[in-house]
Amino acid sequence: MELKRHIPDLELRAWPDGVGDPKDIEFTLVWNVQPGMYKRFHNLKGILSFGAGVDHILRDPDLPKNIPISRGVSSGMVENMNQYVVHWVLHVHRNFHYYGELQRRSEWKFRRNPHAALRRVGVLGTGILGAAAAEMLTRLGFPVMGWSRTPKSIPGVTSYSGAAGLDDMLSKSDIVVCLLPLTAETTGILNAKTLAELPEGAYVINPGRGAHIIDADMLAALNSGRLGGAVLDTFMQEPLPSTDPYWKHPKVIVTPHCASWNIVSIAAAHQAENIKRVMRGETPRQLVDRTHGY
Ligand code: NAP
Numbered sequence: 001m002e003l004k005r006h007i008p009d010l011e012l013r014a015w016p017d018g019v020g021d022p023k024d025i026e027f028t029l030v031w032n033v034q035p036g037m038y039k040r041f042h043n044l045k046g047i048l049s050f051g052a053g054v055d056h057i058l059r060d061p062d063l064p065k066n067i068p069i070s071r072g073v074s075s076g077m078v079e080n081m082n083q084y085v086v087h088w089v090l091h092v093h094r095n096f097h098y099y100g101e102l103q104r105r106s107e108w109k110f111r112r113n114p115h116a117a118l119r120r121v122g123v124l125g126t127g128i129l130g131a132a133a134a135e136m137l138t139r140l141g142f143p144v145m146g147w148s149r150t151p152k153s154i155p156g157v158t159s160y161s162g163a164a165g166l167d168d169m170l171s172k173s174d175i176v177v178c179l180l181p182l183t184a185e186t187t188g189i190l191n192a193k194t195l196a197e198l199p200e201g202a203y204v205i206n207p208g209r210g211a212h213i214i215d216a217d218m219l220a221a222l223n224s225g226r227l228g229g230a231v232l233d234t235f236m237q238e239p240l241p242s243t244d245p246y247w248k249h250p251k252v253i254v255t256p257h258c259a260s261w262n263i264v265s266i267a268a269a270h271q272a273e274n275i276k277r278v279m280r281g282e283t284p285r286q287l288v289d290r291t292h293g294y
């Protein structure tokens with residue numbers, strides 16, 4: 001309904017029962033895509049994602065070609081992700097995980113943390129969300145590095161790119177935050193080799209996607225003591241099955257894919273503008289590059 005505030009004559013139809021004649025459908029606003037859904041829509045002009053990641057949309061073999069797909073990253077989503085990243089970086093940096101353990105044992109012990117200037121944070125993916133989080137972290141005094149496909153110029157953030165850049169940045173990252181999209185190139189990017197490149201005792205924070213991590217390698221790195229811990233928001237299987245070892249692992253914090261979400265009113269304004277753009281024959285904002293997969 002929020003969309004109609006921006007385009008009053010828009011006719012909204014709800015999937016699946018309220019779709020009516022599929023030939024009438026010009027745009028779909030989606031989060032999860034039901035397989036086979038796109039086989040039915042032959043007059044589509046655009047696909048509007050309600051989320052930032054479009055990996056699940058692009059995976060659909062029936063996705064029509066040559067139809068623009070626009071991502072739905074609103075300022076509200078940036079705000080939420082900034083809060084998630086800052087919260088967990090500070091949690092790890094200030095030893096709050098350790099105080100949690102002590103409380104369960106009724107122990108009163110102080111553990112000094114290093115100066116923020118000595119805790120290096122590497123952000124994998126410096127797109128809309130990663131760049132904003134990286135910049136926010138610089139304001140807390142952390143030395144921040146960012147890795148992206150193409151070099152970036154973000155105030156106060158050292159830019160790395162390419163395979164060599166990844167190794168270089170990881171070797172200096174006391175905390176790694178993964179905000180990459182899930183693509184063929186980034187699947188399994190946090191694996192035995194890359195985790196071994198991190199400094200001893202490093203932490204991984206992953207609000208990206210579960211498939212960025214090879215879970216067996218992550219568990220091995222945690223169990224061997226190489227990694228200090230991990231904060232995981234996304235998983236190969238969601239909801240995370242109750243038997244999954246991450247749930248009870250003493251060095252892992254699990255959050256239920258809640259790092260960030262859209263504020264409906266802001267996201268609706270963004271996608272309403274995209275509908276107007278497409279109808280005018282223009283390129284929508286946050287257009288997905290299908291070649292690169294994000
Ligand atoms: P974005 O704007 O598309 O940015 C993606 C970044 O990753 C860009 O900097 C891009 O490099 C970089 N990248 C992509 N492929 C790469 C590669 N092969 N090597 C190096 N860098 C690569 O995406 P975003 O809006 O920031 O969102 C990032 C991801 O966050 C989403 O895709 C989604 O999976 C995740 N997310 C999670 C939640 C949650 O609640 N857990 C919420 C929202 C989003 P270039 O800058 O050079 O293009």
Ligand code: GLV
Nearest residue numbers: 050051052053054
């Ligand atoms: C959430 O995970 C998103 O990609 O928007």
